[in-house]
Amino acid sequence: MSATSVDDELWSAIGDPTRRRMLDMLLAGGAGTATTLSAQLPITRQAVAKHLVVLDAVGLVHGTSVGRERHFEVDRAQLAKAAAQLEAVGAAWDARLGRIKRIAESIQRQRNA
Amino acid sequence: MSATSVDDELWSAIGDPTRRRMLDMLLAGGAGTATTLSAQLPITRQAVAKHLVVLDAVGLVHGTSVGRERHFEVDRAQLAKAAAQLEAVGAAWDARLGRIKRIAESIQRQRNA
DNA sequence: TCAAAGCGCAACTCATAGTTGCGCGTGTGC
DNA sequence: GCACACGCGCAACTATGAGTTGCGCTTTGA
Numbered sequence A, B: 001m002s003a004t005s006v007d008d009e010l011w012s013a014i015g016d017p018t019r020r021r022m023l024d025m026l027l028a029g030g031a032g033t034a035t036t037l038s039a040q041l042p043i044t045r046q047a048v049a050k051h052l053v054v055l056d057a058v059g060l061v062h063g064t065s066v067g068r069e070r071h072f073e074v075d076r077a078q079l080a081k082a083a084a085q086l087e088a089v090g091a092a093w094d095a096r097l098g099r100i101k102r103i104a105e106s107i108q109r110q111r112n113a
Numbered sequence C: 001t002c003a004a005a006g007c008g009c010a011a012c013t014c015a016t017a018g019t020t021g022c023g024c025g026t027g028t029g030c
Numbered sequence D: 001g002c003a004c005a006c007g008c009g010c011a012a013c014t015a016t017g018a019g020t021t022g023c024g025c026t027t028t029g030a
Helices: A008-015 A017-029 A034-039 A045-057 A076-096 A101-112 B008-015 B017-029 B034-039 B045-057 B076-096 B101-112
Strands: A061-066 A069-074 B061-066 B069-074
Touching: A008 A017, A008 A045, A008 A076, A008 B008, A008 B017, A017 A034, A017 A045, A017 A069, A017 B008, A017 B076, A034 A045, A045 A061, A045 A069, A076 B017, A076 B076, B008 B017, B008 B045, B008 B076, B017 B034, B017 B045, B017 B069, B034 B045, B045 B061, B045 B069
Parallel strands: none
Antiparallel strands: A061 A069, B061 B069
16 A cells, blocks of 8 residues: 555665666666776765665675676666566555646646746 | 656655655645654654655645644645656666566566465 | 785764754643 | 643754775786
8 A cells, every 4th residue: 555565675775866876887888896887976986885785785786706806787687676666656656646647747848848 | 868867856855765654644644744744653753844844845745834733735746746757767777678577577476475 | 926906894074864852833721 | 811731943962874085905917
């Protein structure tokens, strides 16, 4: 019934904007290391590494050691599950709001114009 | 292209699990005050009031003073916009993942079983 | 063998969520 | 009309977590 019944850990993992960017970058590049990602982010390698720990803990990414480097790539199934949760919460709100969605779309169109 | 292009303020507002619960409660009850909501939450009235300030700042709720009470209710259009953003991010990931979604669903089924 | 790259660990700083305490306005009962 | 209780806002304090800095270990390449 409530939107809070979703896996809160998974949600909070993808709730962080930096982690969403990291997921996008990993999806775009196929894989990456903490150093690689930090080069394209406004935070240090250490901060990126901490985020990777969080993402790894919920199974969204998986790291493999290759020599002195550690490559991370997205767990596509888990990310699909996360995406489904996002859509589920949005859909739940939509359902509660009835058929107001068209109003929001018109407002969005209005703001874009 | 990237999922980070959404309104980050609106996203972070709904990213907090407590605020999502508050939105749910306001949607279910029609309206509520900081005291009312705090009675059903594990935090104090003051903390709820701060969350309401955040939600008000992004337009998700609107407060009206009635005597010595201050009633808050959901801005349905703005919440619909937020829901649309959630679904958009989920859909964007789905698109990047190709048609892997069915795999996630099967895994989800597997975990439920 | 030695310098540089890449990483992990630990201590520190800083921002923010949450709490506590208090005072002010607003109803309500006598 | 007046005192008391309720509801709220403001301000100071605390605690937790994100981010940085510094250091040492391992691996790679010349």
